[in-house]
Amino acid sequence: MSHDGHMSLNVEHLPTRTLPAEKPLRLLDNAGHAVSGESTGGFSLPDVETLLDLYRKMVVARRFDVQVTALTKQGRLATYPSAFGQEGCEIGAVASLDAVDWLFPTYRDSIALLTRGIAPGEILQSFRGDWHNGYDQHAYRTAAQATPLATQALHAVGLAHAARLRHDPIVALTFIGDGATSEGDTHEAFNFAAVWQTPTVFVVQNNQYAISVPLARQTRAATLADKAVGYGMPGFHVDGNDVAAMYAVTTAAVERARAGGGPTLVEGVTYRIESHTNSDDPTRYRSSREVEHWKRRDPIERLEKYLVSEGALTESLRADITDAAEDLAAATREVMTVEAELDPLELFDHVYSRPRAALAEQRAFLEAELAEAAQEAGR
Ligand SMILES: Cc1ncc(C[n+]2csc(CCOP(=O)(O)OP(=O)(O)O)c2C)c(N)n1
Ligand SMILES: [Mg+2]
Structure with a gap:
């Protein structure tokens, strides 16, 4: 009984966590030393060639990210959500995929697309506002970057389920933000994936914030990986700034999915160093001390020290x-400083599979206006 006479649960004696390790799984510590024992979760450090490749990919990805942020400040892009600081999660996860596998990214994951081989100009077309999606999704087996939170998780489950029905041994990997784990779509994706045992890997990038909302206001779960338990799938709580650990765990999850073992949830604990997008001022909701703390846990520096x-x-x-x-x-600067030649009438393409009267009317109206303007300019 509590002091006011009501029955109360003895919270201290309730299990606060279930399966995933409380301390994030890691293979390299922050000083770049190989870790041994329990915190490795039984995973081993990838070989040096693989680590060098991951290092190269992270360095190139960061340079791209910094360049695009600068171009956005110059007004070359409408918006850009930076992944500075999240390279361990982004690169570790994407490097675990084969060319036949599918990636379902969010707006945050441009560097994952770059690592998948998509050209800068194609990645950035939609952020510049030129076109809905600038790359061939089928050629790169990479879906469009989703802005409506968590919708991409359902698409990843749907594609993986279809592949399984067709006995096509491919895997779908999707990124989900910490904030997006509160979406109904995430619940539905996790549940269907587990019930149908689809070959899906969910990589939750816990970068501590959903714009200004910190993780503590997002969930009472001890870790986001704990959520896997309730759906009946394995969950791994991983140091997302340790690319070696992210790569080892996602590779195991991808292999398991390909072999028919079903979905896995991998939480990478990381931090968004930049603002949410160029329209956000993070000094209003987080301290510079906190940012400095995470800068000292940089994923690239850690691997560099080891190598x-x-x-x-x-x-x-x-x-x-x-x-x-x-x-x-340099190539990114070059392609982004060339003004795209756009045809305003393309606005009406790919909206409906069959023409609609109202849209055809609007299209004809715009066409006449453009012709008139061209005639006036010619006078
Ligand atoms: C369904 C939906 N609701 C709200 C938004 C507006 N919104 C855009 S980003 C964002 C925060 C998402 O945070 P998180 O999932 O942690 O991803 P992060 O931006 O940190 O990568 C919100 C609420 C949206 N895009 N879609
Ligand atoms: Mg977030």
């Missing part, structure tokens, strides 16, 4: 990687 201590990252290799990153930044 240098192993003698694997030589000065000439580092110079090669920097050159590749600078070349990509």
Whole structure:
């Protein structure tokens, strides 16, 4: 009994957590030392060649991200959600996929698209406001970047389910934000994936915020990986700034899904260093002390320390990687400073599969206006 006479539960004795490890699983600590024992969760460090490849991908991705943020400040893009600081999650997860697998990304995940081989100009077309989606989704097996939160999770489950019915051994991996785990669509995606045992890997990027809403106001779950337990799928709570751990865990999840073992939830604990988008002022809801704390846990620096201590990252290799990153930044600047030649009438394409009278009328109206304007300009 509590002091006011009501029955109360003894909260201390209730289990606050179930399966996933309380401390995030990691293979490299923040100082770049290989970790052993329980916190590895039984996973082993990928070989040095793989780690060097992950390092190169992260360095190139960050240079791209920084360049695009700068171009956005110059007004070359309408908006850009940066993934600065989240490279461990983004690159570790995407590198675990085969070319036949599908990726279902969000607005946050442009660097994952880059790692998948999509050209900067194609990735950024929609952020510039030029076109709905600038890349061939089928060629890259990468769906459009979803802005309506968590809708992409359902699409990933649907595609994976269809693949399974067709005995097509492919996997669908989708990114979900910490805030998006509160969406009904996430619940439906998790549940259908588990019930149907679809080959889906859910990578929750817990970057601590949904715009200004911190994780503590999002959920009372001990970890977001704990949510997996209630759906009957494995959940892993991973240090998202340890690309080696993210890669090892997502690779295992992808292999398990491909072998018919069903879905897995992987939570990567990370931090968004930049603002939510260029229209957000993060100083209104988080301290610079907190940002500095996370900057000291940088995913690229951590792997770099390890590779240098192993003698694997030589000065000439580092110079090669920097050159590749600078070349990509230059190509990105070049493509984004060329004004796109747009046909306003394309606005009416791909809206309905069959023409609609009202739309045809509006199209004819605009066509006449454009013709008139062209005639006036010619006078
Ligand atoms: C269904 C839906 N509701 C609201 C929004 C507006 N919105 C855009 S981003 C965002 C925060 C999402 O946070 P999180 O899922 O943690 O992803 P992050 O931006 O941190 O990558 C919100 C609420 C939206 N895009 N879609
Ligand atoms: Mg978030």
